[in-house]
Amino acid sequence: MSATVVLIGAAPMAEGYLRAAERLGLRVGLVETADRAAALRGRYDCVVDTAEVDPALAGRDDGWIRPTDALVRRLRPDGVLASSEIHVLAGAMAQEQHRLPGPGLDAAAVSRDKAQQRFRFAAAGLAQPEHLKVPRLSAATDWASARLPVVVKPLNRAGSDGVERIGSPAEWSDAVRRREAEGQLLVEEYVEGQEYSWEGLVADGRVCFGSLTRKLTTGAPDFVELAHFSGHERVDPGLGRAADALGQAVADAIRMRTGIMFVEFRTRGDDLVIMEVAVRAPGDHCMDAMSIAYGVDLFGEVLNLAVGSAFRPAPELEPRYSGSCFLVADRPGVLESAGETEWAAWPGVVRSGVDARPGTPVGPPRSSADRLGWALLDCPDPAELTRLVHRLRSVRPVLAR
């Protein structure tokens, strides 16, 4: 009989799990909102059962816990898998209760709280920014004034939402005015440096696959991610080895057990300075890009780990240089066209999509949600990938006057 897995959440970026489940012959129980579950059930035969999440609670961790618990009791699956950050806690609770493979409750709780991450990394002696957790922003005024520029960030949001760089005393006062009511925040030393992520598969606490991704962001003040270059350890093997060592050290520090995780860091001299860790798949089409780079279906490998199968390294193929790139507006306006009929057909663009409809007010991005479109890229060499990203970065969406 085929194995059954409960998948918590299946936003468009996580549909790779459903495609992989079909290919692997897995049965999937899906925890989603009623509308989304119905739509996916119609498209994927592997979905055998669903549990509904109240749309009003879908943005909260606890909105996913009860429906996950109900579906796991009903299906008695071989594995439970959390697709994105908001699902990590529900997943770990079900895995723990039913003795199924997963990151572990400890790692899941740390993934959900950036301040807990800072305490763990400090205890493990890992390089990270100086930081202060405060009950409200004004409580950090003296600390921040002595260290400007600093970064202010929420404890548990994602996609650079609410993350901002504060450069001057005037900007600090303005941030306090805007954000005092937000409650707890983390304030960090600003770390200059190229940004990377390390993605890894972990089985029983040991890293069995590691990968390095180079990032391009909008920079200060909002750091919205614009492009990801997968398989970067082939371009910089020394950094790749250092990132693999960091990945294992972070897995140890947060007591990660089994599954996929990623660590974001910036380089400062020889130090890899940690920005954050999460015990779930990265977004931004990075899973698809990495799957191209390594010639494996990483979604399938994560499903295999979730149902207790061992990771099988793929045979070495001709390396591909892959990544993802995002289209953004360079000025405020009303979107007329993202111009995708042109750039979607360029050589090297293997898949693409437009997220903003014509008529939408748009502007320079403040968070990932403000990006207009995306492209998944596949090139035979790194120089070509760089050229393609530059070319896509020069696309200007058509805005109404």
Ligand SMILES: Nc1ncnc2c1ncn2[C@@H]1O[C@H](COP(=O)(O)OP(=O)(O)O)[C@@H](O)[C@H]1O
């Ligand atoms: N201390 C810092 N120094 C420099 N840049 C930072 C710092 N913290 C965050 N950033 C920038 O902001 C981005 C988003 O912050 P991050 O902690 O990764 O939160 P999120 O969960 O929103 O991705 C990072 O990718 C990085 O570019």
Ligand SMILES: [Mg+2]
């Ligand atoms: Mg991040």
